[in-house]
Amino acid sequence: MFTLFSILVARIWQTSLIALRALRRNKMRSLLTALGIIIGVASVVAMVAVGNGAQARITSQVSALGENLLTVFAGSKRSGGVSSGLGSASTITLADAEAIAREVTDVAAVSPEVSSTAQAIANGRNWSTTIAGESSAYLKIRDWKLAAGSMFTEREVRSAAKVAVIGSKPANELFGPLNPVGQSVRVKNIPFVIIGLLESKGAGMGGQNQDDKIIIPYTTAMKRITGDKFLRSVNVQIASTERMEVAQQQITSLLRQRHRLTAGHDDDFNIFNQKEIADTVNSISKIITLLLGSIASISLVVGGIGIMNIMLVSVTERTREIGIRIAVGAQPGDIRLQFLIEAVTLSLLGGLIGVLCGVGASQLVGMVADFKAVVSTGSIILAFGVSSVIGIFFGFYPAHKAAALNPIDALRYE
Amino acid sequence: MSNAPRTPVIQLRELAKTYQTGEVEVKAVCGVTLEIQRGEFVAVMGASGSGKSTLMNTLGCLDQRTSGDYLLDGVAVAGLNRKELAKLRNKKLGFVFQNFNLLARTSALENIELPLFYSQPLVTLRDRRERAVQALEKVGLGKRGDHFPSQLSGGQQQRVAIARALVSRPEVLLADEPTGNLDTRTSIEIMGLFQELNESGITVVMVTHELDIAAYCKRIVVMRDGQVTSDTRPDDRRSAREEIARLNQVEAKASLA
Numbered sequence: 036m037f038t039l040f041s042i043l044v045a046r047i048w049q050t051s052l053i054a055l056r057a058l059r060r061n062k063m064r065s066l067l068t069a070l071g072i073i074i075g076v077a078s079v080v081a082m083v084a085v086g087n088g089a090q091a092r093i094t095s096q097v098s099a100l101g102e103n104l105l106t107v108f109a110g111s112k113r114s115g116g117v118s119s120g121l122g123s124a125s126t127i128t129l130a131d132a133e134a135i136a137r138e139v140t141d142v143a144a145v146s147p148e149v150s151s152t153a154q155a156i157a158n159g160r161n162w163s164t165t166i167a168g169e170s171s172a173y174l175k176i177r178d179w180k181l182a183a184g185s186m187f188t189e190r191e192v193r194s195a196a197k198v199a200v201i202g203s204k205p206a207n208e209l210f211g212p213l214n215p216v217g218q219s220v221r222v223k224n225i226p227f228v229i230i231g232l233l234e235s236k237g238a239g240m241g242g243q244n245q246d247d248k249i250i251i252p253y254t255t256a257m258k259r260i261t262g263d264k265f266l267r268s269v270n271v272q273i274a275s276t277e278r279m280e281v282a283q284q285q286i287t288s289l290l291r292q293r294h295r296l297t298a299g300h301d302d303d304f305n306i307f308n309q310k311e312i313a314d315t316v317n318s319i320s321k322i323i324t325l326l327l328g329s330i331a332s333i334s335l336v337v338g339g340i341g342i343m344n345i346m347l348v349s350v351t352e353r354t355r356e357i358g359i360r361i362a363v364g365a366q367p368g369d370i371r372l373q374f375l376i377e378a379v380t381l382s383l384l385g386g387l388i389g390v391l392c393g394v395g396a397s398q399l400v401g402m403v404a405d406f407k408a409v410v411s412t413g414s415i416i417l418a419f420g421v422s423s424v425i426g427i428f429f430g431f432y433p434a435h436k437a438a439a440l441n442p443i444d445a446l447r448y449e
Numbered sequence: 450m451s452n453a454p455r456t457p458v459i460q461l462r463e464l465a466k467t468y469q470t471g472e473v474e475v476k477a478v479c480g481v482t483l484e485i486q487r488g489e490f491v492a493v494m495g496a497s498g499s500g501k502s503t504l505m506n507t508l509g510c511l512d513q514r515t516s517g518d519y520l521l522d523g524v525a526v527a528g529l530n531r532k533e534l535a536k537l538r539n540k541k542l543g544f545v546f547q548n549f550n551l552l553a554r555t556s557a558l559e560n561i562e563l564p565l566f567y568s569q570p571l572v573t574l575r576d577r578r579e580r581a582v583q584a585l586e587k588v589g590l591g592k593r594g595d596h597f598p599s600q601l602s603g604g605q606q607q608r609v610a611i612a613r614a615l616v617s618r619p620e621v622l623l624a625d626e627p628t629g630n631l632d633t634r635t636s637i638e639i640m641g642l643f644q645e646l647n648e649s650g651i652t653v654v655m656v657t658h659e660l661d662i663a664a665y666c667k668r669i670v671v672m673r674d675g676q677v678t679s680d681t682r683p684d685d686r687r688s689a690r691e692e693i694a695r696l697n698q699v700e701a702k703a704s705l706a
Contacts, residue, residue, distance in 0.1 A: 042571050049566065060554060359550050362511065363564040363613070364539020366532045442511045446550060 047372065054377040057349075058384075068345040069385035071338025072425065076389025076418040077396060078331035084397035084408040086324025092406035093320055097313040099236060101177040103143070103276050104309040105283055107135070107269040107290070110302065125265035126303040129257075131293055132269045139271070139285045141278040144172035146270040149256045149263065155205055155249055157220040162208040165248040166222055168256025169270075174200075174233075176272040184216035184231035187252055195254040200231035204247040220249065225259050227251060279310050328414075332421070338385065339425035346378050346433035357437050358445025367438040374437045378430020379423055386422030390415050456523055458620050458652050459485040459508065464517035465675075466503050477503035479675040480517070485621075490647040491654045492663035495672035502625065504672065505656045509542060509623050510534045522620050539567050543614025545655075547626035549606040551598040557609045558594040561585060564617040584612035588642060604635035611642060615651070622646065624655035628662050634696060640665040641689030665689055 058065045109127045132147040149168040154161050171189045174181070187198045199220060206215045215229045227249075236245045257263060273282045283306050290304055350357070357370055397408035466478040478500045485491055495501040506512040507519065510526055511534075519526045522541055529537065543564075544550075551560045561581040565572040572580070585594055588608040598606050607627060614622055624643070628636035644665060647653050655666070663669050664687045671679040 042569075045571055355550070356552055359552060360563070360567070361535065362509070362538065362544050362550075364535050364567040364617070366535040366567070368532070369567055443506050446511075446546065 046369075047376070050369070050372050051376050051380070053373055054380055057353075057377060058380060064345065065381060065384075068341055069338075069381050069388065071341035072335065072382050072385025072422050073338075073389040073392060075331065075333075075335030075338045076386050076422055077392035078334055079328055079418050079421075080390055080393025080410060080414050081396040081400065081408070082327035082331045083324055083414040084393070084410040085400050085404075086320065086327050087411055088397075088401065088404075088406045088408040090317065090320035090324065091409055093316050094313060097309065097316055099178070100309050101179075101270070101272065102309075103273040103279055104176060105271040105273060105279065105286065106307040106309075107131075107271065107286060108305045108307060109265065109267060110304050125263070126294065127266045127269060127290075128264060129253075129266060131290060132266060134289060134293060135269060135271060135286055138289055139282055141274040141282055143272040143274045144170075144176050145272075146170040146173040146176055147253050147266045148173075148268045148270060149253055149261050149265075150267050151256070151261050153222050153260065155209065155220050155222050157209045157215075157218060158213070160209050162205050164202070164205045166256060166260055167248050167250050168253035168260070169250050170253060172272075173250065173270065176270050179236065180234045182232045182234045183214060184229070186231055192252040192254055195252060195258050197225060197227045197255060197259075198230045198251065199227040200233060200250040201229050202233045202246040202248040202250075203235040204244055205249055206232055222249070222251075223260055276310060279308060283308055335421060335425060339382070339429040342378055342381050342426065343429035343433060345381075346374060346430055347436070349377070350374065350433050350437040353437075354440065354445045354448040357440050358442050358448065361440065361442040362446060370440075371434045371438040374434035375427065375430045378434065379426035382422045382426030382430075383419070386419050389422070390418055393418070457484040457520075458487050458522055459483070459654070460518070460520040462518040464504075464507065464519055465515050466500075466507055466512070467515045476675055478507065478514075481672075481675075481677055483670065483677065483680075485652065485654060487620075487652055488647070488650055489652055489654075490643070490665075490667040492666035492669045493654065493656045493672060494658060494660070494663050494669060496658065499672040500675035501656050501658075501672045503675075505623060505625050505654075508621075508654065509544060510538050535567070536569065539564055539569075539617060541620040543611075543617065543619040543622045545607070545610050545614050545622065545624035545627045547629040549598070549603075549610045549630070551606055551609055551613075553598055555597070556594065557590065557596050557598070557601065557612075558582065558585065560598070560609055561613045561616050563613060568617060580616055581612070584616040585609070587615060587646075588612045602635075603631050604638060607631065607635075607639055608642065611639075611646075615646070620652060622651055622653045624653065626657055627655060628657070628659070634693075636662060637665075637689050637692050637696070641693065644689050 107127065109125065129147055132145055136142055136145040146169050151166050152163060153166045154163050155166075171187055171192050173179075174186050181200070182203070184200070186200055187196065191198055201215050201220065209215065209220065210218060214232070216232055218229050219226050220229055221227070233246065233250075251260075253266075271282070271286065273279045286306060287302065291302065294303055296303065360370060394410050397410050401408040461481050461483040464478060464481045465476070468475040468477055481504060493501045493504060503512070507514050510521065510529075514527060521537065524537065526534070526537065552563070558578065558581045561584050562577045565577045565580060582591075582594065585591055588611050590605060590608050590612070593601065593605065598609070601609065611622075622643075627643075628639055631639060640662060643653050643655070647667075653666075657663050664683070664685075667686060668680070668682045670677055
């Protein structure tokens with residue numbers, strides 16, 4: 036058994052040497068033949084890497100919203116069929132937010148949110164920005180860190196203190212390189228003391244700049260900026276991902292009950308489930324990656340046909356060589372193995388160069404685009420596997436043709 | 450050798466080969482009965498179309514007979530498949546062709562190693578090289594192992610081909626017009642090599658249409674229309690060594706004159 040195996044290995048090794056030598060003799064031709072596979076594998080690897088990169092980027096953007104986040108928006112205001120968008124209607128009150136915190140299970144933190152656009156004046160400059168009223172838990176919910184200073188406390192919220200945490204964009208516009216912490220900013224003629232500076236978060240999901248905002252206690256905002264008892268939204272953080280769906284159902288029924296909505300009425304609020312969005316985005320980008328990958332794999336098949344073509348030419352060219360080999364005792368299997376190994380070597384060589392090119396192309400795309408292309412080991416292994424299968428598949432017919440040659444005719448072939 | 454020395458190495462009984470080309474049936478060989486003993490040196494002669502090439506292909510296990518029996522070293526060849534025929538060729542036969550049929554861009558030694566590459570049991574790399582070198586020395590080309598066929602003269606190429614045929618220590622050396630592409634002097638040298646090999650005990654069967662060449666053989670079989678018409682052992686067999694010596698004399702005289 037062992038000897039049989041070692042004979043097989045030795046024979047495959049020796050035959051590989053013959054095949055390699057035949058390929059070396061036609062360097063240019065071998066390279067051009069492998070080019071089809073090179074392009075195919077490179078594009079599969081690069082496309083999948085770019086797709087994965089884009090997916091990772093989107094996923095990180097979604098998760099940057101905060102972990103296990105449910106956002107309850109007030110319904111949209113409709114006047115004559117024109118919708119004014121989420122949060123525009125006055126349906127959610129502070130009491131609703133308090134009820135959610137009190138009655139829904141697995142709630143980790145709640146931040147009622149009001150928001151308005153206003154002119155912020157400081158340091159002799161002014162900047163129009165979003166003034167967001169939030170609770171002290173907001174930064175924790177949104178997984179947002181401070182670059183300097185600290186967040187306002189619950190006590191400051193309760194006492195409607197005139198304190199603010201400033202985003203990097205208005206901080207930069209108003210104070211330039213100066214540290215804004217400890218400075219004063221005036222909004223609607225009310226002076227606020229800046230106690231914290233937010234870390235920059237960059238563009239959000241919709242492309243809007245998340246950093247262009249000043250956060251103040253929601254109590255202060257309701258009392259002094261919006262003068263309104265209604266909320267734009269409530270950010271609710273749930274203790275665990277698994278509980279999000281249940282929590283969403285509970286919030287829905289709680290609010291329907293509180294707003295006295297009967298069975299016939301639609302919800303007058305909307306719940307934005309961060310996990311659902313993330314799942315949707317993920318599945319879309321997976322489809323895109325698959326699509327890109329399958330388009331690229333068509334070129335693999337084209338490359339395989341190129342290999343088959345050149346192998347057929349090679350068999351014809353080397354008819355006499357095949358005849359000689361058969362005459363001196365090569366069995367049909369030996370001839371078949373030789374040409375099969377040649378085809379597989381070509382396609383594997385193409386696969387190897389293709390992977391290198393694909394990784395290079397991915398790096399290049401990563402440099403140009405604002406996300407990192409992620410080359411997965413899976414796609415490399417797949418590309419290699421597919422290219423060797425292509426070599427065997429498209430090499431088989433020419434190899435079979437070579438093995439089936441009649442030695443007498445082959446020896447006479449000119 | 451396991452077989453009794455009296456067993457003929459080649460036994461043909463009523464061997465026939467018919468080709469089907471389109472609608473026409475061509476009887477290339479019809480009813481050849483022949484026995485070749487170990488150590489013989491046989492020339493198969495005949496005009497083109499006489500069936501000698503077909504006979505040779507059949508003897509060489511490159512082609513299967515239509516009817517009749519062929520026993521090679523006691524083994525019935527009829528009914529063997531391609532794989533078994535390949536094994537038989539590799540083990541028992543050595544081929545020498547008119548157009549040498551060496552692999553181009555492959556060194557002389559590697560050409561000679563070729564049959565060993567397909568031998569079973571497997572021959573190790575070192576043994577292959579060793580035996581190839583021995584075979585090359587036997588044909589008098591000891592120092593040309595690294596040369597490619599294109600760097601060798603016709604006679605030298607044929608010597609490499611003979612070395613390749615010898616390397617697997619076959620029972621029979623089959624040569625198909627081995628001097629057909631060579632000039633007179635080189636032809637005689639090659640025949641000298643065959644005579645040497647035959648004297649050392651190797652059975653040689655060769656096809657030729659030249660009487661001059663056949664004259665170096667021990668036995669001459671003449672074919673016509675697919676049948677053996679004569680089978681003789683001439684008394685006045687030529688010796689290549691003497692012939693070369695005579696040629697040298699003539700040339701020496703010519704250059705003096």
